[in-house]
Amino acid sequence: MKNIIAIYPGSFDPVTNGHLDLIHRGSKLFDKLIVAIAQNLDKGESLFSMAERKEMLEAMTEELDNVSVDTFEGLLVNYCIQKNANAVLRGIRAISDYEFELQMALMNRKMEPRVETIFMMPAQQYSYLSSRIVREIAKLGGALDGLVPEMVEQRVRDRVARKHISATGKHLL
Numbered sequence: 001m002k003n004i005i006a007i008y009p010g011s012f013d014p015v016t017n018g019h020l021d022l023i024h025r026g027s028k029l030f031d032k033l034i035v036a037i038a039q040n041l042d043k044g045e046s047l048f049s050m051a052e053r054k055e056m057l058e059a060m061t062e063e064l065d066n067v068s069v070d071t072f073e074g075l076l077v078n079y080c081i082q083k084n085a086n087a088v089l090r091g092i093r094a095i096s097d098y099e100f101e102l103q104m105a106l107m108n109r110k111m112e113p114r115v116e117t118i119f120m121m122p123a124q125q126y127s128y129l130s131s132r133i134v135r136e137i138a139k140l141g142g143a144l145d146g147l148v149p150e151m152v153e154q155r156v157r158d159r160v161a162r163k164h165i166s167a168t169g170k171h172l173l
């Protein structure tokens with residue numbers, strides 16, 4: 001068996017149960033899995049800082065010995081080489097993910113043929129789940145149970161409430 005070091009890149013703003021489903025599956029398959037938080041280029045304003053996202057991911061993957069969490073900037077393939085990784089893990093939720101993922105995977109392969117992209121499907125109940133939808137539900141006051149871990153839910157609620165207070169100018173202090 002080859003030694004497979006895989007990178008699971010994403011923005012994880014915040015980590016969802018769908019991400020965690022993929023991390024658990026990946027951890028069983030690969031020798032080592034590095035969850036790598038990408039510096040956002042064009043995803044608009046983020047809810048959590050890179051350090052906060054890293055802290056939440058670390059807490060949620062603590063029991064998985066072969067999983068670590070890191071941050072990176074720049075091209076994913078360069079980061080893979082730097083980490084000696086030979087695989088990239090990506091999730092496919094629905095057909096709508098496919099076109100973008102195919103383009104990314106083929107472009108990454110052109111730039112670095114040594115790195116193979118591997119796609120995995122989450123459990124069916126997470127196939128409609130994204131960080132963006134979690135942020136939107138939270139902003140509109142909806143329930144997040146079953147979508148993110150409890151600790152993350154609390155942090156999302158606090159953050160959304162704080163952003164709302166500063167946006168409306170109703171500071172308590």
Ligand code: ADP
Nearest residue numbers: 009010011012018090091122126129130131132
């Ligand atoms: P999001 O689309 O949730 O904003 P990210 O940019 O953090 O997520 O995504 C990182 C990777 O995780 C991508 O490959 C994405 O397809 C995958 N992913 C995100 N949510 C899920 C999910 N619910 N099930 C499976 N894969 C997912």
